[in-house]
Amino acid sequence: MSAPSPTQFRPTFPVERIREDFPILHQEVRGKPLVYLDNGATVQKPNAVIDATARYYRHDNANVHRGVHALSERATAAYNAARSTAQRFINADDHREIVFVRGTTEAINLVAQTWGKANVGPGDEIILTELEHHANIVPWQLLCEQTGAKLRVAPIDDRGDVILEVYAELFSERTRLVAVSHVSNALGTINPIRRMIETAHAHGVPVLVDGAQAAPHMRIDVQELDCDFYAFSGHKVYGPTGIGVLYGKAALLDAMPPYQGGGDMVRRVSFEGTDFAPIPYKFEAGTHNIAGAIGLGVALDYVNGIGLESIAAHEHRLLSYATEALADMNGLRIIGTAREKAGLLSFVIEGAHAHDIGTIMDVQGVAIRAGHHCAMPAMQRFGVAATARASFAAYNTLEEVDALVTGITKVREVFRL
């Protein structure tokens, strides 16, 4: 998706009104107004989400799918409605294809330990890319240790784009799965996943997409992408922590063994054996994060209310503005200059370590991330141990980008660069 020209949305994007929806933004940190630019780690929550979660606990709290009393009916209805909201959010064909999980990490582990164990054997291969988050590396390594399978890694180039020619050559008759990020959390790269999925499907290989960084920034249509699994986290899309979504094509989910055993995932239990519940309940053992799911549904409605296209255009404008301001700075190197990028900017400054940058920013009230972003292989690719990262959300302003730039000037002052 190409972003509209920055000016197109300038007069209409209501950033000041949006900021009013986020109580946490209106505070001082170390005596300075908070400038929150760590949205790649987690996004702040609007009043609508905070209130919905509190309202659920104040008025409707009960366990779902089991009581016959009024509260349980209300809780069940709200939980089911949240599933339908999530279904519409990614345009899944069927609400049964939406499994509530703790987050992207659990979604990927679920697929690795159920679909993976049933379909991956000794000598088989799983294709990843060099820019993956640890959450899309380690579950597959664990599966490889358990099954004797191997990882194949598609490299990235100096800009941070996956080298598609090499990716296409990694397929063999042993390839069982491709697991790839939609958007890189460390570099900002938007992967051409539609094309990557086509390539995989041409080899009869299913694809799991890690959408943790994509869901808050672009419209996702799992049917158009034709991905087999798609995972995202609630807390990165203005929702609560501890809730996320695993999308899987119904036929795949149906054929998969269950993940955890327990209540709510069964139809009939005896000591001789157990009949499992249909999807998605088969994968939702125990009492789930009901309040989280309800909060997530409200968050997705909130995002749709603003419009993902508008959010993407706004963030793109912030990114261009920041990239331009930083590009002129001596000794500053932007890590990740992919052709298509989502709203985040990773950088290093010669003579100042990322953690020192992070602390000096913090003293000025600017919250950024400093570290390896749980993507050590990607860091290694660029020969750095850590980067500083500013990442944008719908509520960020051009003035906050200015604060980032002022902050970097201060870093250079402290280190006399």
Next chain:
Amino acid sequence: MMELRELYEELILDHNRNPRNYPRKPDGANHTAHGFNPLCGDEFTVHLHVKDGVVQDVGFEGAGCAISTASASLMTEAVKGKSVEQAESLFANVHKLLTDESEQDTTDPTELLGKLSVLIGVKEFPLRVKCATLAWHTMHAAIKDDEDTVTTE
């Protein structure tokens, strides 16, 4: 910006820019430990040459932020020529300086620690305390380790 000057003191900046005993593995090094801060990626190897209960020489390798690098450099200066007991006691004092929550202790840290007390600015930044103590923990591990587990040359 008071806190910034307290944290990034001249001495810290100097030891970050020109770390002493770095990158260096002294001749006769017989105690080595590897320190890694997985949160940040700071990574140091500390080498000690201990003879007759005295740290004859010390050096370190690796990379980290200004705080961890400066602290490592200061550590090597501080323990060189000291007895193992003195080095361990310095480690304990630095650790206490950076992690002690009690305000009752009114002892001037410079009395105990000399220029190491420059590290006290880190206390205002709890997430950075691990950076400042990394090399010290590594030095402590190098000393502590039994002859059979520590790399001996």
